[in-house]
Amino acid sequence: MPPENLEPFFSVVIPVYNKEKFVGRAIRSVLSQEFTNFELIIVCDPSTDDSYAKVAAFNDDRIRVFQREKPGPGGYAARNLGIKNARSEWIGFLDADDEWLPTHLMASQNIITENPDIKFISHNYATVCYSKSQKYFEKAKFNISESGKFQREDVLKILAKKEIFYTNGVLLKKEILLNVGMFPDGKTKRAGDTDLFFKAVMNVEYIYVSDIVTSRYYIEASGVVKDARTTGSMHPVTVTVKTLLPNEREKTTKKHLMMFSNRKALGWAMQRKMKGMFEYAEFRNFFYSQFGLSQWARTIFLLMPDGVVGVYKKLLGRV
Structure with missing residues (x-):
């Protein structure tokens, strides 16, 4: 003590x-x-x-x-x-x-x-x-x-x-x-x-x-x-990044900020999609210039009708 x-x-x-x-x-x-x-x-x-x-x-x-x-x-x-x-x-x-x-x-x-x-x-x-x-x-x-x-x-x-x-x-x-x-x-x-x-x-x-x-x-x-019900339409990190970018001059820093935001926002959006909560307006949350192939694939999944996602979830449950 x-x-x-x-x-x-x-x-x-x-x-x-x-x-x-x-x-x-x-x-x-x-x-x-x-x-x-x-x-x-x-x-x-x-x-x-x-x-x-x-x-x-x-x-x-x-x-x-x-x-x-x-x-x-x-x-x-x-x-x-x-x-x-x-x-x-x-x-x-x-x-x-x-x-x-x-x-x-x-x-x-x-x-x-x-x-x-x-x-x-x-x-x-x-x-x-x-x-x-x-x-x-x-x-x-x-x-x-x-x-x-x-x-x-x-x-x-x-x-x-x-x-x-x-x-x-x-x-x-x-x-x-x-x-x-x-x-x-x-x-x-x-x-x-x-x-x-x-x-x-x-x-x-x-x-x-x-x-x-x-x-x-x-x-x-x-x-x-x-619990996806605790998510909002925009990830808090994305909100912060959007406030920082206009005043950031370093290109490398901007790139990393956008990539970080994309990682968090896409993960959040996927959870919301699986719960039938995702809204198309949320596509405005992404910085597409920093997307990779896997992120574009997730975007395609987010575009799918909720009915198709429901079938996918049932198939997952059987695996």
């Missing part, structure tokens, strides 16, 4: 809503960190289960608990409350149904010590999938060639093709979070974290990306991440 007069090196924010079964695991994973100089800010939305009782059962001087009067989608408002009340310059996030490995904060502190100009860190993570017979771990899919400090343009080039950010693995300077407006409370029900991290990239010169796994993401049978 650090001395009482020592300011925390990290502030850790856990939003909690209806996570009675899992929140204890998340809290214990933070309290078990090898690096102990942190504060744990737990923000409880009014749950319909005993989540708050599980939180209140922990007795540790590093824990600060806040309660909100109403729940908010994605935990965005809860995280924002945690950010505003954080006492540290560095803030990390953990979902209440996931966990950190004991090395997470120590690895982050080492990176910061060796790279004092860094304001954004992203660690790799592992997924945990359950089946009837076993549980198994799978390393995250955003593997990079090596861990290290990347310039903004290099990160945009990577983002044009794959993910390298995940909420549980990201640590950001508080100043950056405040500069980009924090999480988009009230603006989107989904993908707000992706858009926040993207905005943060555009506000820093370097990002440290580590391929070392320091957290576990537990895949559940259902949730907002898989």
Whole structure:
């Protein structure tokens, strides 16, 4: 336990809503960190289960608990409350149904010590999938060639093709979070974290990306991440890219921004199409000058009548 007069090196924010079964695991994973100089800010939305009782059962001087009067989608408002009340310059996030490995904060502190100009860190993570017979771990899919400090343009080039950010693995300077407006409370029900991290990239010169796994993401049978009903007609990343492009002069940066937007927007559109929610007006969301063959193929699929898509879904279910 650090001395009482020592300011925390990290502030850790856990939003909690209806996570009675899992929140204890998340809290214990933070309290078990090898690096102990942190504060744990737990923000409880009014749950319909005993989540708050599980939180209140922990007795540790590093824990600060806040309660909100109403729940908010994605935990965005809860995280924002945690950010505003954080006492540290560095803030990390953990979902209440996931966990950190004991090395997470120590690895982050080492990176910061060796790279004092860094304001954004992203660690790799592992997924945990359950089946009837076993549980198994799978390393995250955003593997990079090596861990290290990347310039903004290099990160945009990577983002044009794959993910390298995940909420549980990201640590950001508080100043950056405040500069980009924090999480988009009230603006989107989904993908707000992706858009926040993207905005943060555009506000820093370097990002440290580590391929070392320091957290576990537990895949559940259902949730907002898989629910196409939480999508809007335009992905938040596309909204941000459309605001950035008019003022961007670098051709390479423009290209990467459009490619990143296309990747997110097409994935979103495919989900909406499979649920019968896609509208032809959404074709305006794509930057066709940066389309590849696979993306043109997806566009053709989006043009198909919903009846044909329904037959396709039935065939998929039989495979």
